Amino acid sequence: MKHLFRYFIISCLCFATNTGFAQSKIRIACIGNSITFGSGLKDRAKESYPAQLQALLGPAYEVLNFGVSGATMLKKGNKPYWKTPEYEQALVAAANVYFVKLGTNDSKLINRPMMGDYVNDYRDMVRTLAKLQSRPRIILLTPIKAFSDEKFGISGTYLKDSIIPSIQKLAYEENLEVIDLHSLFADKEALLADKIHPNAEGDGFIAKRLYELIAQQTKKTGATGSIPKLNLPAEKSSFYGYNCFQFKFKERNAKIAVPKREAAGKPWIWRARFWGHEPQTDIALLERGYHVVYCDVAELFGNSEAINLWNGFYNHLQKLGFAKKAVLEGMSRGGVYVYNWAAANPKKVTCIYADNPVLDLKSWPGGKGIGPGSKKEWATFLKDYSYQTDEQAAAFAGSPIDKIKEIVKGGYPMLHVCGDQDEVVPISENTSLFAEKIKQAGGNISIIHKPEGKHHPHSLPNPQPIVDFILRAAQK
Template sequence: MRFLLLLFLLLSLPGFSQPKVRIACVGNSITHGTVLPEREKNSYPAQLAVLLGEKYEVKNFGKSGATLLRKGNLPYWTSTEYRQALDFQPDWVFIKLGTNDSKPMNRVYLKEYEQDYKDLIASFQQLPNRPRVVLLTPVPVFSTDSTGITASAVEKQIIPAVRQVTYETGCEVINLYNLFLDAPELVPDKVHPNVEGTARIARRISEFISRKEETGFDLIKNANLTTQRFNFYGFQGHDFTFQGHNAKIVTPKRAAPGHPWIWRARFWGHEPQTDIALLERGFHVVYCDVAELFGNDEAIATWDAYYKLLTKAGLAPKSAMEGMSRGGVYIYRWAVRYPDRVAAIYADAPVLDLKSWPGGKGKGSGGPKDWETFKKDFNLKTEEEALAFRGNPIDLTSEIVKAGFPLLHVVGDADEAVPVDENTNPFEQKIKAAGGQIQVIHKPLIGHHPHSLPNPQPIVDFILKATGF
């Protein structure tokens, strides 16, 4: 106690200052800010320094044209900036390399990319203060030219390699690729973000550094699960069987306090950008396959047992529910049964009236086999009984409004399989008529696919707000 008092008095002395947290930004011209006006002020490391404030020292170690590959035409390994970054003895290292490795002269060595990346990471991790190393995916390339920096190589070769390295090394990762997919105007020369674009990068890194986190939480161990491990975009996935159903859990690198989670109802891994973004922020992602039961009593009973397992092991009492397409039926029927277990609903091109799909009783062609499965699931003997079924989400709007959890729908206005006029539009009207609130993001000229948003930030912001993060 006396020591703590003396320490407090020492820290209170005029002129005494704690050492600043040192952040090294390693990269190529995008980090360096080569094409920016007043790069010393407008590069993302410079803007990051302003956002973080005086307790941090941010240094820009970007080298224009640099490759991660040792055999690349301008390897970062041989640069003065690399040696300076090591000498800086950073507490954090953010690495953004790979764009120049997509050039034809460098692509021939891409088989060596992962090992070279691991070696670069190790060279920082072996420093005396053991810095946290965070990998940044390249931003998208909006050019169709394949004679230089090549978009397809960045997307299909570089980024998967970055995620594999992330998985194998345990390093953290920030997905900048999807963060720019909706904003080509922020990359006017097709490769380098402008000042507004570098500000977007700086904000994301600042959020990452500043977020609250918890170490030591192990959901898999707490739940006493035996699993098969897999790589989920750089994060640790766990595959196992639960009561005869396939189940999956993906764990974040570091859990957020309170252990928030998102529960995907159907179509595991499809358009995963929201799940990836939440994993970066400390959420767990979970799944339990109850296809094709359409949220009947059997499905809900299985989920009930799964929920109890997960929450007993430490996940938050309420989850965000994610339902794509027919998954909308599942999440709303679950939410009506257990409203106290739901923090928010994110429904994407959701089926809300089974007469629309799979029934095909309106504009859409429906799915005759799935219609028969639905009838069997709910013990509906005749077509008349199926048409009179009142367990659709669109029939449950008063209970949904009463539950009070926030709602977000993302829909394609040209959806031919699950017509918006038969699902989200009347559902939205009924929710509002009952005094509830719902946010709907419309995608003009988009059909049933693709789901989600190229940049999932609006969905992520909705879930973060609903769960208190």
């Protein structure tokens, strides 16, 4: 009985389920199509992602593969999963966790006339699963990236533009977890010999991601998360399937995106500028239990007013129980904001992820070096710092590149993702020079170079290297 009770407690804590009966193993059911089934693998019994997940989890778990090649979520699709024996078996299994990965075959031209039913058909399935006696945790998996618009009739473009937003819509409406496998495979074309189905190594990446999800200790946040404690009027909307609350903080727009399950310690990432642009890192962290926050201080270019506003916002987040230290994310001019705030608050920073960042305001928007600058933004900068002329601004020393000593005091690691051909914010005047000074001062900085990259696009198609950096920093 002690053995059974222990696993029942684990089930409640890890999966937030009320099983209603004791079972010796935590049961995980994988509903899906040919990728779940393991089509094309030499030994699907060992190499499919459900099989590899079983190997990672060990004997305390039972992972069941209910994949059906060619299956659609659409009830009126050319091969509805609903009409398969595997679906009936999945229901009878009454698992503690259901991973649902259907949508790839729905992208076929033959199925598109029925796409208006996709979300409602998906909703019917997850609600059916939710009513099972096991009261399972239900996790939606987006299709992996398809590197073709023709192979097997599957369209990678349609998956990205229509299927995945539909899954995110359902995740928002039903308050369900959703895992972005599409971005995970953005740089893994070599692992898909036929452009659609991953090989055993590719399935291993899926299994590892699902294992990390199951192994992580989190708690369910509910439909509203922590936002009501702010006692501020807030508008709720979807941020790629997650609840996002927008409100006013000292007359400035503020946003908080809430994870479906919150990680221990309530970690968070603070995006400085360009909310929602290249969001793959933010989405990946939401999956892992991070909140994503934003407080608009545009366009103050990191001056004292901006720092004071952010200090106040930080204090509000502390009242909500957020972690004492923040992950800071600065894209382009956002680099000025995160580094200037970090220089003023070195002990409140977990790490900094900066992307083609502005680190010297004389470089941009000033255009005093090799870059073009911006006359409009330079005029704003002069006003923000109370300069009347360019000659007066020549003595300016308030950019991150001027605050090396203050920045390294925090002892936190820094990661920059940079296009070596950045035509707007030249790397030589910004990250390269900044990194050299940081290292000379004993700081910890690393750079991911994009040799042919320009200022846009920001981030990485697969944000895993950025996410790994942040998670490592959080563990220290």
